[in-house]
Amino acid sequence: MGRFFLIMVVLLLLGVGCSENSTPRSLDDGFVKLPIDAQIGLANPASTYCEEQGGKLEIAENDYGSTAYCGFPDGTYCEEWEFYRGECGTQQKTDNSSVIQQHMQLTSPAFQHEGLIPSKYTCDGQDINPSLTISSVPEGAKSLALIVDDPDAPGGTWVHWVVWNIDPGIGIIAENSKPGLEGVTSLGQTGWGGPCPPSGTHRYYFKLYALDTLLQDGVKETVGADALVSLMEGHILGQAELMGKYGE
Template sequence: MGGLGKIIRWFFLLTLFVAVSVQAEEARLKLSSPAFKHAGKIPSVYSCDGSDTSPPLAIADVPKKAKSLALVMDDPDAPAGTWVHWVLWNIEPATKQIVQGRVPHGAEQGVNSWRRKSYGGPCPPSGQHRYYFRLYALSERLDLPSNSTRLELDRAMRGKILAQAELLGVFAHR
């Protein structure tokens, strides 16, 4: 291979390395909770068996380019299809925690499957269900009406997601 061919090959490899490095940096977003471990049992205080307040959440490694965060909690095991428990957007990217029972200052709260603008905790009709908390780092703030649903949020986020993280909790009535 001639000198130009080697330069092109090295340039291609360098470009690929930089692209993979940027993706790895952007994909580090983390979501956890001090109240339960990933795939662990959600304590009843955060359910309809308890005070039905949102659990505390910890956010880490938000991409530097993020202009906002969005959070969705849903139950894919609901009998009628995925049940949306919580919808939040325009969370400040500097947010490190979401305090138990609170919406981060400045964040917008959308409409859940109960048609309420609030957190609705786990309340499965039978058996154990999975509850996914999904956090999205976005390239811009979203201009959505305050009565927006998860579907409308999903549409607004298209092409703007820099990274996402997931926290899974399980719950069954006592």
């Protein structure tokens, strides 16, 4: 019986000691508070590598998300992870020059990006192409190409204009003009075919490409958008995009 009481006393003393040591402590009681970045996760190695190589990280945003680019003093840009993997940059060995991005711009005096296209340029009006302004064409460009399409068409993407071998120094594509060789649209004819959505509001993308060559061999006016995209592969120095809306 005496041994039993002795054991109980020992257990009681141990319990008191444990309860004293288990008192909650604040972060200021000897704990190290991690920086915010460390709490969130590890630093992005691609972003770090960009800055270590003398580049400047820039974020390009659109309606569908954002992409980080590493910019260089010569005006070229690489997607940050392509640069980190050695797939883009001054040391790369590739025949696909499209991995080098430059800030070519495409605008229109007729409508703002993501704005409404005036009916003048649609099937409800004169159905002529709007004026377009081109700036910051990449150095070394030999020609420009332009594709205008509507991804909201009921039967799939509808092509409204296909043009190539546009003079890279043109600056302005005039209203109601033929700036280069024109291919076949989804209407089965060449030239501009303006917006004419059956219902609802549709988006119309004006996609401009700067190429390091003139497209000559095998390129005919019967070429459509898909064929033109294939012919441009490996020759794209930069691109720009303008989007306008039209419909109910």
